[in-house]
Structure formats: C-alpha cells, structure tokens
Amino acid sequence: xxxxxxxxxxxxxxxxxxxxxxxxxxxxxxxxxxxxxxxxxxxxxxxxxxxxxxxxxxxxxxxxxxxxxxxxxxxxxxxxxxxxxxxxxxxxxxxxxxxxxxxxxxxxxxx
Numbered sequence: 470x471x472x473x474x475x476x477x478x479x480x481x482x483x484x485x486x487x488x489x490x491x492x493x494x495x496x497x498x499x500x501x502x503x504x505x506x507x508x509x510x511x512x513x514x515x516x517x518x519x520x521x522x523x524x525x526x527x528x529x530x531x532x533x534x535x536x537x538x539x540x541x542x543x544x545x546x547x548x549x550x551x552x553x554x555x556x557x558x559x560x561x562x563x564x565x566x567x568x569x570x571x572x573x574x575x576x577x578x579x580x
Contacts (some may be wrong), residue, residue, distance in 0.1 A: 491532045493545040528554035
C-alpha cells in the first residue's frame with residue numbers, strides 16, 4: 470500500500486464522523502462536535518472546503534440515496550467514505566498511534 474498524505478485535523482475528523490454511516494453536512498458538524506466532546510466545532514466554511522477536497526481526492530463520495538429523507542430538507546447532500554477513504558483513515562490512525570507510542574514513555578500522564 471502506498472503511503473497516504475497526512476490529513477489535516479478537520480479532514481480527519483470528517484472521515485471519522487463519516488465512518489459508521491452516511492451523513493449530510495450539518496450532521497457531520499454535530500458528530501465532530503460530539504466525538505471531540507465539544508472541543509471542536511467546524512464552521513461551515515471549514516467543513517465544506519474540506520468536503521470539497523476529500524471529494525476531489527476520492528476519499529469520500531456523495532451518496533446516491535438519502536438514508537431517511539423525512540429527517541431533513543430535500544437539498545441536503547449525503548456523503549460517505551469510499552474504500553480509499555477507509556484506507557486513508559486507517560493509515561492515519563496507524564500514524565497517530567505511532568506518534569502516541571513514541572511520546573508515551575516521556576510524557577507525564579494527564580490524569
């Protein structure tokens with residue numbers, strides 16, 4: 470497998486938010502806020518700039534069908550991870566685990 474480019478924090482969080490299911494933009498923003506325990510809030514400009522970049526890179530795609538059209542407006546686009554996006558996310562997780570493992574021996578515990 471070729472080495473994936475490093476993802477920025479916002480892009481990484483978007484991929485994580487999309488991991489388990491298809492989501493529309495507002496739902497992605499809410500999920501990022503939830504998984505970060507309200508420490509990260511993506512502004513719409515940041516979200517959609519990153520979505521555009523992730524689409525162009527082939528890491529996400531627009532979903533053909535809406536999971537539940539009754540839950541939101543007709544104009545909302547849904548996004549999902551591609552296989553390439555799942556691979557990029559997995560590679561980024563491995564990269565981050567390596568960084569954490571390297572730092573753990575000398576970093577004082579935050580607890």
